[in-house]
Amino acid sequence: MNRIEGRVKVTGLATYAAEYPVEGLVHAFPVQSQIAKGRIRQVDAAQALAMPGVLAVLSSEDPPELAAAASGELALFQSREVAYRGQLVAAVVADTLDNARAAAAAVRVGYDPDDHDVSLRADHPGLYKPDTVNPGLPTDTEKGDVEAGLAAAATVVEVTYATPVLHNNPMEPHAAIACWDDEGRLLVYDTAQGTTWSRDILARVLGLPADRVRVVSRHVGGGFGSKGTPRPQAVLAALAARAVGRPVKAVLTRQQMFDVTGYRTPTIQRLRLGADAEGRLTALEHVAYEQSSTLEEFAEQTATPTRIMYATPALRTAHRLVRLDVATPSWMRAPGEAPGMYALESAMDELAYAAGMDPIELRVVNEPDTEPHSGLPYSSRDLVGCLREGARRFEWERRDPAPGVRRDGEWLVGTGVAASTYPARRRPSRARAVRREDGDYLVQVAAADIGTGARTALTTIAAGALGVDPDQVHVELGDSDLPAAPVAGGSMGTASWGSAVVRACEELKSDGREGVADTTEEIEGDAQFARHAFGAQFAEVRVSSVTGEVRVSRLLGVFAAGHIIDPQLARSQFIGGMTMGMGMALMEETLTDEEFGGFLRRDLAQYHVPACADVRDVEAVWLDERDVELNPMGSKGIGEIGIVGTAAAIGNAVFHATGHRLRELPITPAKILMSRF
């Protein structure tokens, strides 16, 4: 189905957070820390306050009132301590954006700097074991005897992989407009992946009851996780609006987005794999080293996919975290799975070569009967089907496994394969469905359409449940005044909201007028299963023996992700994820400035994501799965699995092309040249 809001988007009529016409609007622009660690001695706003149009300067000199519960990245201007370079330390409110920005440059911040530490190392003395990893998973798991398994193995692979700091770069910048009314109620137009949660957090930070805050996000221009929780611009707009008594808009620049909207932690991952003569794993160990800020603990679940992928008698996974003088990392499309499966699936390829096995067969012989770390049955799992179908389409049987032997002029050609996986979960949601006077149906849920097509998918789901034409169904979302719903995150949106929409529609059908649903009890009653989507990704790359340039000539993803609700929307999620995976493999990298702290390459000219010319032949297909243990639609989330495994498939193909294994992303011409030529 074509996107319902497609026309208003391509004609520029869709209203994004920064675009709401609000009368009397003024602008806030942040001042950012220029040291990586230390204490603010003084904020001198005298010059800024004297500049044209300036209404107020907010800073820790006179901390704006926030609730005691406000903490971390959202506790703006509450403390004089500086946690990282780029942190918001003050803000100017002025009549125009230009005046606010000019005055922000005139705010003089004096610091007492301390020595900073911004470098992740696997031997950092500050490494510790967090209590849990995102989103509340066990930090470590251990089953069987890894050392014994390795000792008994016919083939052992011990490798370390590294991934860099990566940044979400949604097209729409983080932006908020905050308006207080005369009764002290707050309305925020924000770029939120979930208005219910955004409202709850803003209310908590500001010390307001949740019913006095409303968050509206009708259209969101991409989030990938970076808009999953409120970001400082929303709090800034609210504080600034309260300070000047007028509505305030705060829009982050692209560079500020790099600084304060989260990022994927860099990782160092150590893997040890042992296999017997038939290629069956005798031991599998995956330890991830990662960073967080001194403000908040965010522990990415990097090693967790290893808990669910392959059968092995000995399995250990662990995460160690160090708190550095850096911004707080956060969610980026497939947190955990994307970096973790890069390392695991690269290591599996190394094991296949070491054992002299085909990498697909290696995965097939290690297919588990139950989820390895929990022993739970899978609600459905068709990794083998994906591998087989992909192999057929990619003509894998004609592949010569020998690395570094295929040439097309100066170009070395290789192919690689990797598995994908992502959890298929759902969360409680509410929804309401009513029959309108004109006979059409109105479906309300505080879901978010962050560019995924959620509005369209929910229309399809509601029309199916009601047994009516989709033209007769009108879905309202993106407003915290609608029935409460979880965020568009963790690939849980459609499954969570859709469950509630189906139940509301079922009730409407029996009631005739209205149906309301709350799926909390239903989900509590879900049977114990391991629920995951799986996939297989195949890449063909060409590597220039002259320049080290890598071009991906073909990418194929085959996914088993439950019932696909809308093929058109699903395809764009899969190939979008795969394209982002290509960026992760070959170009995306934010550098940390060791000398001054903070990040370098903070714009789209320097932080490269794939251009159209890089995306030559990307194809996604899926196997139909019927899984009744998921939700009323039988669907698994598809927003993230596309990025999982892509980088490994490309890296494995680069090895097949060149005979050189590069274990640090991104795989750049520089690394190819220095390793090979």
Added chain:
Amino acid sequence: MKTFDYARADSAAEAVRDHAPGTMYLGGGTNLVDLMRLGVAEPDRLVDVSRLPLDRIEQAGDRVRIGATVRNSDLAADPGIRARYPMLARAVLTGASGQVRNVATVAGNLLQRTRCAYFQDVTRPCNKRRPGSGCPAIAGDHTNLAIMGASEACVATHPSDMAVALTALGAEVHVTGTGGDRVIPMPGLHRLPGDEPERDTVLEPGELIVAVELPPPPPGAMVYRKVRERASFAFALVSIAAALDVGADGTVAGCRIALGGLAHVPWRAERAEQALLGGPATGEAFLRAAEAELEQASPLPRNAYKVPLTRNLIVSTLEGLAS
């Protein structure tokens, strides 16, 4: 962005007359306006020269005169340029994006500033932006920066593709200023950073580029190749503009090599050219020539890859031209 005055000049003479300290000329604005937004450039006054009647590509005897305000897209699409100077058309097409090329001018392309991350961030030191403040790129991120002709003050690279081709072609830059008109042969327009990295070119304050003149194309085949990790809309890691004329006896009768992404200037590889002239047009000779040029290289830890990359690129490009 700092508030500025804006004036549009009707003639080059008027633009030059209008120039005063704090004035900058505005062409397509694709780089200057970005730098103003970043606070890197803070002119008091812009004199818009983008609509001067300098937008023609004209044949003048056996030479071609390209007006300063010719848009990059028009230059790359010009049939005469494509036929006689294909390396130039190719170089321009590898730069930026279609939208940027539609706006960017020839003179502006020559005068664009380095994309060094430190230069573009006013909160960090940079000798080019704030003389004497230091060069953090040398110890920090210099992955894409210079390996040739750099100084302790600056390791920036010139980002233009077009300028590399113009350097290989021996183009002349026609300039007018209060001191009169003059002609600057490429690669003489740009200068090495030395201890004055704030000066990108030899232009005097107020001098205005009015045209670029191309001598007849060198005999033999010519090509431009750009290396980058992303297939489009990325600056060169290294690029090469080369022309090679192999005589009937198999020796090199003529040779032009210019390199981008290596230095503060589009780098004319004179040592390599000298090494090749009169010698055999073989892979071995190409390799020796490349190594002769790269003896001058002083790479830093993170850009050392540019040495093998440049060597490979020179050899491979010349081999392609020789066959």
